[in-house]
Amino acid sequence: MPAWLKNSVFYQVYPQSFCDSNGDGIGDLKGLISKLDYINELGCNAIWLNPVYDSPFMDAGYDVRNYYKIAERYGTNDDAKMLFEEAHKRNMKILMDLVPGHTSDTHEWFTKSKQPLKNELSNRYIWTNSVWEAPPQYRLMCGITDRDGNYLVNYFSSQPALNYGFYEVTHPDWQLPANHPDCLRTVEAIKDIMRFWLDMGCDGFRVDMADSLVKNDEEKIATAAIWAGIREMMDKDYPECALVSEWCNPKRAINKGGFHADFYLDHRGNGYSTAFRYYNYETGKQESYFSKEGNGDIMTLVNEFTENYKATKDNGYISFFTCNHDNPRMSAWYDQDELKINFCTIFTLPGVPFLYYGDEIGMRYMSELTSKEGGFSRTGSRTPMQWTNGINKGFSNASAEDLYLPVDTRKNAPTVENQEKNENSLYNTVKKIIAIRKANEDLCGNGDFEVLYAEKNKYPFIFKRGGFIVAVNPKAEDVSVPFDYEIKEKVFELGNAETSNGTISLKDQSYCLFKY
Ligand code: NOJ
Numbered sequence: 001m002p003a004w005l006k007n008s009v010f011y012q013v014y015p016q017s018f019c020d021s022n023g024d025g026i027g028d029l030k031g032l033i034s035k036l037d038y039i040n041e042l043g044c045n046a047i048w049l050n051p052v053y054d055s056p057f058m059d060a061g062y063d064v065r066n067y068y069k070i071a072e073r074y075g076t077n078d079d080a081k082m083l084f085e086e087a088h089k090r091n092m093k094i095l096m097d098l099v100p101g102h103t104s105d106t107h108e109w110f111t112k113s114k115q116p117l118k119n120e121l122s123n124r125y126i127w128t129n130s131v132w133e134a135p136p137q138y139r140l141m142c143g144i145t146d147r148d149g150n151y152l153v154n155y156f157s158s159q160p161a162l163n164y165g166f167y168e169v170t171h172p173d174w175q176l177p178a179n180h181p182d183c184l185r186t187v188e189a190i191k192d193i194m195r196f197w198l199d200m201g202c203d204g205f206r207v208d209m210a211d212s213l214v215k216n217d218e219e220k221i222a223t224a225a226i227w228a229g230i231r232e233m234m235d236k237d238y239p240e241c242a243l244v245s246e247w248c249n250p251k252r253a254i255n256k257g258g259f260h261a262d263f264y265l266d267h268r269g270n271g272y273s274t275a276f277r278y279y280n281y282e283t284g285k286q287e288s289y290f291s292k293e294g295n296g297d298i299m300t301l302v303n304e305f306t307e308n309y310k311a312t313k314d315n316g317y318i319s320f321f322t323c324n325h326d327n328p329r330m331s332a333w334y335d336q337d338e339l340k341i342n343f344c345t346i347f348t349l350p351g352v353p354f355l356y357y358g359d360e361i362g363m364r365y366m367s368e369l370t371s372k373e374g375g376f377s378r379t380g381s382r383t384p385m386q387w388t389n390g391i392n393k394g395f396s397n398a399s400a401e402d403l404y405l406p407v408d409t410r411k412n413a414p415t416v417e418n419q420e421k422n423e424n425s426l427y428n429t430v431k432k433i434i435a436i437r438k439a440n441e442d443l444c445g446n447g448d449f450e451v452l453y454a455e456k457n458k459y460p461f462i463f464k465r466g467g468f469i470v471a472v473n474p475k476a477e478d479v480s481v482p483f484d485y486e487i488k489e490k491v492f493e494l495g496n497a498e499t500s501n502g503t504i505s506l507k508d509q510s511y512c513l514f515k516y
Contacts, residue, residue: 302454469514
């Protein structure tokens with residue numbers, strides 16, 4: 001286990017929208033390098049960088065054409081190397097995004113695989129034996145290549161699934177078992193890619209759709225086995241490098257697959273969703289626990305998280321995030337005060353937290369935008385970072401119509417420039433809470449966690465982190481509940497909390513981190 005992880009707070013950079021250094025309207029690696037000091041000063045000591053590989057960008061880079069080459073629009077492989085070096089000079093880490101489940105249909109592996117004549121890459125992807133064979137339970141692309149067969153898709157139609165075989169082989173004429181030599185070769189090909197970037201200096205990977213490798217693998221047994229093998233390689237050759245999974249099943253990802261951390265994704269109805277992202281679009285009703293409406297229930301999070309936390313403690317971390325490039329920013333339904341309470345809570349929970357670029361200033365979810373590069377409803381969370389009050393909010397010198405996506409031009413659109421100056425801004429709140437987390441071991445990734453007060457449909461929510469207690473009342477109404485501890489020293493507070501005579505009282509919309 002890389003020791004640095006327990007002390008890390010990640011910043012997610014969506015490269016096309018972060019900082020444009022050459023005025024072509026799109027963010028690039030040199031731009032990111034110029035902002036490392038900013039990220040570092042905010043308190044984030046690690047970065048997850050969305051895919052920067054050569055790609056036709058049908059899915060914003062999750063459709064890789066060449067895993068070994070930085071896309072021209074982002075710079076060169078030398079720029080990537082410089083990024084790793086500059087990050088390391090500042091004691092920061094960089095995770096790249098590994099996309100092992102599929103490639104672009106323009107990848108040279110696929111070009112070879114779709115040839116009608118059998119060749120060494122015929123089985124790199126999953127093909128039926130004839131175009132007339134298309135069992136409806138599989139997502140197959142039919143009749144669009146000269147090869148007599150249909151191929152399986154992993155995500156969008158332009159992303160054919162790489163072949164790691166099937167755990168349960170139901171059609172033996174075309175489904176290979178996971179231990180078939182050609183499937184093992186796919187694993188080796190992915191390991192080669194990992195080695196290439198790790199040798200160059202990257203510090204690990206966030207792994208896209210990590211659970212998607214082996215098909216018909218209900219319990220993910222064969223998929224986890226592949227990752228466990230990859231973890232062996234990491235332990236042996238790159239023990240200081242980290243693997244973070246997009247899986248949302250910590251028991252499988254961490255305990256079986258050997259991931260160092262697993263994302264707690266926003267799946268409708270799960271703990272993370274009901275706590276932070278349970279806005280009901282149909283009724284327009286806010287049902288998240290962490291909203292001032294106070295309609296939520298904390299118990300789904302408490303039960304689900306506690307169980308997974310206990311099951312994986314000492315093996316790996318569960319990662320909460322403020323948002324990512326696939327979700328609406330929380331500012332879509334929360335005001336700045338609510339965001340402060342939410343983010344402070346996220347940054348005082350155990351695990352390895354991730355801050356999505358621009359969330360530190362409360363950037364808007366620009367739902368009105370049309371889709372860009374396969375973004376669809378996700379596009380509104382992918383707009384240019386708002387640095388200054390200058391041209392294009394400091395993101396780029398290009399003319400506005402040449403920008404990757406439009407910047408938020410509203411008069412009151414938040415910027416780093418404005419928020420840095422304001423002591424009580426969201427930016428400064430996030431900065432303070434991250435600094436407190438990093439300065440206190442009890443609040444770090446592997447510090448203890450114990451729920452002290454959580455009741456169905458009730459407020460507040462109180463938990464202990466070693467020598468600290470966090471009491472949070474997101475609701476726009478004062479609350480008091482029986483409580484056995486006393487506030488000895490307030491370390492950070494929004495609103496107000498007091499203890500007396502076996503009771504804790506929290507003003508409406510309060511967050512308090514204290515020593516007891
Ligand atoms: C998950 C990524 O986060 C998302 O952006 C992408 O579209 C899919 N995986 C497919 O790679």
